[in-house]
Amino acid sequence: MSEIFVVIEHRLGEIRDITYEMLWKAGDLSEKLSHTVTAVLLGHEVDPIAENIKDRADKIIIYDDERLKNFNADISKEILAGLIEDLQPEITLIGNTSWGAELAPALSVKTGLPLATDCIDIAFENGKIIAQRQMYSGKIFSNVSFAKSDGYIFTIRSGVFPKDKTGDRQAEKIQKDFPAPDRELKKSFVEFVETAAGDVDIAQADLLVSVGRGIGEEENIAIVKELSEALNGILSCSRPIVDKNWLPKYLQVGTSGKSVSPKVYVAVGISGAFQHMAGLSGAGTIIAINKDPKAPIFRTAHYGIVDDLFKIVPALKEKALAAKKG
Amino acid sequence: MNIIVCLKQVPDTETQISIAADGKSISTDNIKWVMNPYDEYAVEEALQIREKFGGEVTIVGVGPKRVTESIRTALAMGADKGILVDDQAIVGNDSLGTARVLTAVIKDLDYDIILCGKQGVDDDYGIVGSMLAEFLDIPQISIAVKLDISEDGSKVTVNREVEGGTFVIEAPLPALVTAQKGLNEPRYASLPGIMKAKKKPLDVKAIADLGLDAGSVGEAGAKIEIKEITLPKPRQAGKIVEGETPQEKAANLAKFLHEEAKIL
Numbered sequence: 001m002s003e004i005f006v007v008i009e010h011r012l013g014e015i016r017d018i019t020y021e022m023l024w025k026a027g028d029l030s031e032k033l034s035h036t037v038t039a040v041l042l043g044h045e046v047d048p049i050a051e052n053i054k055d056r057a058d059k060i061i062i063y064d065d066e067r068l069k070n071f072n073a074d075i076s077k078e079i080l081a082g083l084i085e086d087l088q089p090e091i092t093l094i095g096n097t098s099w100g101a102e103l104a105p106a107l108s109v110k111t112g113l114p115l116a117t118d119c120i121d122i123a124f125e126n127g128k129i130i131a132q133r134q135m136y137s138g139k140i141f142s143n144v145s146f147a148k149s150d151g152y153i154f155t156i157r158s159g160v161f162p163k164d165k166t167g168d169r170q171a172e173k174i175q176k177d178f179p180a181p182d183r184e185l186k187k188s189f190v191e192f193v194e195t196a197a198g199d200v201d202i203a204q205a206d207l208l209v210s211v212g213r214g215i216g217e218e219e220n221i222a223i224v225k226e227l228s229e230a231l232n233g234i235l236s237c238s239r240p241i242v243d244k245n246w247l248p249k250y251l252q253v254g255t256s257g258k259s260v261s262p263k264v265y266v267a268v269g270i271s272g273a274f275q276h277m278a279g280l281s282g283a284g285t286i287i288a289i290n291k292d293p294k295a296p297i298f299r300t301a302h303y304g305i306v307d308d309l310f311k312i313v314p315a316l317k318e319k320a321l322a323a324k325k326g
Numbered sequence: 327m328n329i330i331v332c333l334k335q336v337p338d339t340e341t342q343i344s345i346a347a348d349g350k351s352i353s354t355d356n357i358k359w360v361m362n363p364y365d366e367y368a369v370e371e372a373l374q375i376r377e378k379f380g381g382e383v384t385i386v387g388v389g390p391k392r393v394t395e396s397i398r399t400a401l402a403m404g405a406d407k408g409i410l411v412d413d414q415a416i417v418g419n420d421s422l423g424t425a426r427v428l429t430a431v432i433k434d435l436d437y438d439i440i441l442c443g444k445q446g447v448d449d450d451y452g453i454v455g456s457m458l459a460e461f462l463d464i465p466q467i468s469i470a471v472k473l474d475i476s477e478d479g480s481k482v483t484v485n486r487e488v489e490g491g492t493f494v495i496e497a498p499l500p501a502l503v504t505a506q507k508g509l510n511e512p513r514y515a516s517l518p519g520i521m522k523a524k525k526k527p528l529d530v531k532a533i534a535d536l537g538l539d540a541g542s543v544g545e546a547g548a549k550i551e552i553k554e555i556t557l558p559k560p561r562q563a564g565k566i567v568e569g570e571t572p573q574e575k576a577a578n579l580a581k582f583l584h585e586e587a588k589i590l
Contacts, residue, residue, distance in 0.1 A: 011488075016489070071493075073466070074465070097488070097489055098468070098469050098486060098487060098488040098489060098493070099488070101444070101452055101456065101468045101469060102456055102466060102467075102468050104453075104456075105421070105425075105453040105454075105455075105456035105457045105460065106456055106457070106459070106460040106466070108422070108453075108457070109422075109425075109457050109460040109461060110460065114422075114549035114550050115421075115453065115549075115550070116451075116550055117451050117452055117453055118450060118451070118452070130553070131550075133450075134450065135448065135449050135450055135555070136337070136343050136352070136447070136448060136449075136450070137339065137447060137450065138558065139343045139557075139558070140343055140345075140352065140555050140556070140557065140558075141555065141556045141557070141558055142552050142554065142555045142556075143552070143553045143554045143555075144550050144551065144552055144553065145550070145551050145553045146549060146550050146551075147548065147549045147550070147551075149549070158489075186464075186465035186497060186498065186501075187465045187467065187495055187496065187497045188495070188496045188497070189493065189494075189495060190483065190493075190494035190495060190496050191493075191494045192488075192491055192492070192493055192494075193485075193491055193492040193493075193494065194490065194491045200490075201489065201490035203489055203490070204490075207589060231583075231589060232589070249507070249508055250490070255450075256507055258489070263587070263589075264583070264587050264589055275339070284587075285586075285587055286564070287579065288564075298563065298564065298566070299563060300564070301564040302564040302565065303564055303565050303566075303567055303579065303582060304564050304565070304566045304567065305566070305567045305575045305576075305579060306566060307572050307575055308572065311572035311573075312572050312575060312576050312579075315572055315573045315575075315576035315577075316576040316579060316580060318576075319576055319577055319579075319580035320580065320583075323580065323584060
């Protein structure tokens with residue numbers, strides 16, 4: 001029986017959503033393959049994190065060391081390469097995040113295992129493992145196969161898998177000693193600067209109200225912001241708004257911005273270019289407000305209003321405020 | 327300070343992508359080929375570093391002859407020289423193959439910093455830069471939105487974008503940094519720049535010149551292979567919320583938000 005490794009992503013003591021999503025996928029694969037789910041947790045003082053995921057894995061391998069306090073691809077790569085060599089997992093899952101972008105390719109070179117990045121699913125065809133992913137900013141879907149190997153590494157796109165538990169699991173915790181690095185570390189961590197707006201991370205939001213080119217002028221963004229507040233949601237935007245420097249880049253949805261997975265996404269004055277829609281593959285209900293009935297967004301949106309946003313947005317805000325008052 | 331920029335040529339992002347008869351690749355008819363947009367940030371950053379520290383900017387590309395046009399574009403922006411690896415053996419390269427070719431070119435060059443785009447906007451893997459750093463055994467910092475080199479030229483400090491914030495990371499040079507949008511505003515090539523670029527050196531190399539085994543690159547060396555590509559399935563068209571007036575439409579949508587999405 002082989003194993004599925006999930007490399008646990010966390011920051012400042014908090015588990016990132018991608019971790020739960022990967023654990024779900026690992027659980028899903030474990031049923032098909034009869035493999036065990038092994039969470040690999042690197043960090044410092046990570047007991048609460050292990051506690052939090054223990055019902056989502058069969059085994060948690062923990063490396064707890066001061067030197068692992070901040071993410072460092074160099075050390076993580078060394079540790080994981082050693083562990084992969086020891087335990088020979090058939091599948092290793094890593095988040096397709098800033099973390100994963102530095103870690104996974106280097107790990108692939110170090111271990112010699114093939115790597116497919118930014119996967120939206122993992123499937124089997126005639127007993128062979130296949131990665132499903134997108135290319136050309138989501139204009140094309142591709143199935144990728146691998147040269148035969150003892151193991152395979154995948155990085156997983158955020159927001160495509162559920163965050164739910166799978167099955168009944170009670171992980172055994174295994175503490176491992178931090179292997180002495182064979183040389184001095186090359187990089188050093190200086191600081192983490194949280195996004196200026198505090199807690200706004202559109203990737204984690206349940207409801208997004210997103211503004212696009214149709215808003216016309218910078219000062220008009222205020223009405224969309226007011227709508228987002230009335231709906232208890234968070235404001236996001238499409239690329240042209242960031243290109244004009246009207247809103248910061250961390251609010252941008254799409255392939256050059258963020259992939260988001262809100263339960264509800266309200267697109268205001270957004271035409272719905274491929275690059276934008278590709279960031280919405282994990283969204284629940286998409287609502288579009290646009291005066292152009294031919295706008296591509298109406299091909300994807302579940303609900304659409306074809307009208308002037310300057311009339312719809314204030315009216316919708318009033319309705320939302322009235323509903324809140326009950 | 328000697329700077330190397332790795333360049334990829336990709337279809338213009340406005341191109342309508344269609345699938346070729348083999349079902350595995352895109353049709354290359356009517357494609358406008360351009361420099362990978364993320365590589366433009368890398369070229370611009372390289373030029374700014376040279377303006378401050380002096381030295382040379384070398385562009386390295388891998389691919390067929392048409393890639394020379396994109397290398398010339400980088401030379402017209404102000405880079406000093408170009409190298410293209412063009413060989414039948416590299417057809418079918420995966421990211422690993424491309425990283426091996428780039429390693430073979432760069433390992434013998436004299437460099438202080440290597441810049442790449444954070445990913446190619448064609449296959450969107452985002453692997454090559456990180457693998458190249460691993461092969462060369464130098465530090466890598468990916469997804470940079472700000473880059474500063476210390477006055478003495480010994481180390482680089484990079485703000486790298488992470489979800490919900492920024493990491494500030496320091497590394498000694500030589501190092502490899504991958505560029506994210508926002509790193510800078512790439513300049514356009516000027517007319518004199520374009521004229522000058524025609525005379526700048528652009529070496530074309532084959533696999534044999536690099537001492538690479540043809541079996542380690544191209545289709546033969548690839549560890550991953552695209553079996554099939556498809557167009558996204560069109561989703562069923564949604565429901566248009568009707569109403570006589572904007573107020574009525576908004577009211578009907580609010581009703582939906584209340585009853586079905588349960589958010590009001």
